[in-house]
Amino acid sequence: MAAYDAICFDLDATLCESTQDAATLLETSFERAGCEPFCTPADLRAAVPALPTAETDREFYEHLFTEVANRAGVDPDIAPALAAEYLAVQDPTAVDFRPGAKAALEHARDRSRVGLGLITNGGRETQTQKLRALGIADAFDVRVFTDPSAGIHPKPSTVPFERALGELAVAPDAAIHVGDSLHADIAGANAMGLDSAWLDTGRDDGPGEHEPTYELASLEAFETIV
Numbered sequence: 001m002a003a004y005d006a007i008c009f010d011l012d013a014t015l016c017e018s019t020q021d022a023a024t025l026l027e028t029s030f031e032r033a034g035c036e037p038f039c040t041p042a043d044l045r046a047a048v049p050a051l052p053t054a055e056t057d058r059e060f061y062e063h064l065f066t067e068v069a070n071r072a073g074v075d076p077d078i079a080p081a082l083a084a085e086y087l088a089v090q091d092p093t094a095v096d097f098r099p100g101a102k103a104a105l106e107h108a109r110d111r112s113r114v115g116l117g118l119i120t121n122g123g124r125e126t127q128t129q130k131l132r133a134l135g136i137a138d139a140f141d142v143r144v145f146t147d148p149s150a151g152i153h154p155k156p157s158t159v160p161f162e163r164a165l166g167e168l169a170v171a172p173d174a175a176i177h178v179g180d181s182l183h184a185d186i187a188g189a190n191a192m193g194l195d196s197a198w199l200d201t202g203r204d205d206g207p208g209e210h211e212p213t214y215e216l217a218s219l220e221a222f223e224t225i226v
Helices: 022-033 041-050 057-072 076-089 101-111 124-134 159-168 182-192 219-224
Strands: 006-009 016-018 095-097 115-119 142-144 175-179 195-199 214-216
Touching: 006 101, 006 159, 022 041, 022 076, 041 057, 057 076, 095 124, 101 115, 101 219, 115 159, 115 175, 142 159, 159 175, 159 182, 175 182, 182 195, 214 219
Parallel strands: 006 115, 006 175, 115 142, 175 195, 195 214
Antiparallel strands: 016 095
């Protein structure tokens, strides 16, 4: 096991997961937008790495549905309506801890020499609702949210990591970041010089060009590496 000055976590699909069914959310969005379904939740996840930086959640989903529409050969003009309906049926407070997440946070608090960081690809308003619903709004010493208008672009940009480590006053080689996305979490941490722990949720193909320092089948195994 390694000792770290700071331990940072991703939020979505790492510490928590939505209790709303992804397929049902998407189906309802298509129905409300008045169009036939042309993608699945897996298609949405696969399209994320190709998206340009978005300033807002609404813009992110417009980019996302435009991308999947183009891939499916569908008129992308439907994207704004789909984005609006998708956001309308989402409930940020409908979240629960992933297995082992609460224990991992408690263990991280005991093991970090300086403090805990949250580095999430989401806006402050939406992500704070999730943190409050989980009862961990005050669990972190530093919270970094996506805010392109302030120069904080989403992971894999190194800026969110720089911001978190700067506020914690910790060097990259004395920190570790835990996340579920090879593209965002592991690539960003690696580029910044942090150790990284990849939580394999079954949604990625496995390490390729972005190799994590550690691989975790679940957060229940977190205490074996820190």
